Amino acid sequence: MAVVIGTLYGAASGFIGGRTDRVMMRILEILYSIPFMFFVIVLVTIFGRNIMLIFVAIGAISWLDMARIVRGQTLSLRNKEFIEAAHVSGVSQWRIITRHIVPNVLGIVAVYSTLLVPSMILTESFLSFLGLGVQEPMTSWGALLQEGSQTMEVAIWQLMFPAAFMVVTLFCFNYVGDGLRDALDPKDR
Numbered sequence: 001m002a003v004v005i006g007t008l009y010g011a012a013s014g015f016i017g018g019r020t021d022r023v024m025m026r027i028l029e030i031l032y033s034i035p036f037m038f039f040v041i042v043l044v045t046i047f048g049r050n051i052m053l054i055f056v057a058i059g060a061i062s063w064l065d066m067a068r069i070v071r072g073q074t075l076s077l078r079n080k081e082f083i084e085a086a087h088v089s090g091v092s093q094w095r096i097i098t099r100h101i102v103p104n105v106l107g108i109v110a111v112y113s114t115l116l117v118p119s120m121i122l123t124e125s126f127l128s129f130l131g132l133g134v135q136e137p138m139t140s141w142g143a144l145l146q147e148g149s150q151t152m153e154v155a156i157w158q159l160m161f162p163a164a165f166m167v168v169t170l171f172c173f174n175y176v177g178d179g180l181r182d183a184l185d186p187k188d189r
Contacts, residue, residue, distance in 0.1 A: 001059030002120075003113050006066025011101045013067070014074025016093065025071070028064055036061050040123070044132045051134050054127060058120050069112055073105045107184035114177035118170040125166065141166045 013024040040057045047053050077083060077100075086096050121141070127133040128142025141162050148159030 001056065002062035002066055002116060003109060005059075006063035007070050007102060007105065007109050008097075009063065010067035010070030010072075011074050011097045011105065014071040015078055015097050015101055017075075017078070021071075028067060031061075031064055034061075037123075037126075040127065041130075041132060044127065049132060049135050051138060054124060054133060058123050062116060062120060066109070066112060066116070069108060070105050073108055074101050077101055077104055111177055111181045111184060114173055114180055118173045121166070121170060121173075 009024065009028075013021050013028075039061060040054070043053060043057045083096060083100055086100055091099075124133060124140060125142030125145065128140040129146045130142075131146070133142050134140050144162035145159065145166075148155075148162060152159045
């Protein structure tokens with residue numbers, strides 16, 4: 001959700017430019033001013049603990065960074081020859097965005113997506129640790145860490161194993177993101 005919304009919003013904002021770009025970026029800055037965790041906690045307390053609601057709430061805020069990154073890449077692509085050729089040949093703006101801009105920013109989007117996953121895992125784990133996350137019988141690392149913290153004096157392994165697996169998973173996602181960034185970096189070619 002965050003990837004699709006952020007990519008389309010950023011590409012449209014950067015390509016259209018002018019007053020539309022300024023308005024879209026001001027809307028983005030207003031949304032940035034809303035405290036992320038407060039927004040998620042309010043949604044969870046109003047609508048109840050539902051795993052789909054948690055992921056929708058996290059995705060509804062996580063697209064902001066993606067939009068800003070894609071907008072920057074779109075601004076650099078907007079004046080390239082192939083974009084100008086498509087514009088001169090009468091291709092609509094929406095088609096230029098979806099057929100030319102978005103495919104050219106997919107490398108950056110893929111890298112940032114792999115780096116976005118660990119932050120989403122941490123956010124969901126934090127909410128579950130607070131008791132606002134998933135409900136039983138489902139579980140998450142945050143719920144396991146919360147249960148393990150209650151028994152850590154007598155059974156430290158109930159805290160250590162979920163924490164270790166969470167750290168390894170987050171490390172792996174960051175490692176994949178760094179590898180993708182190195183592989184897709186046009187400066188290294």
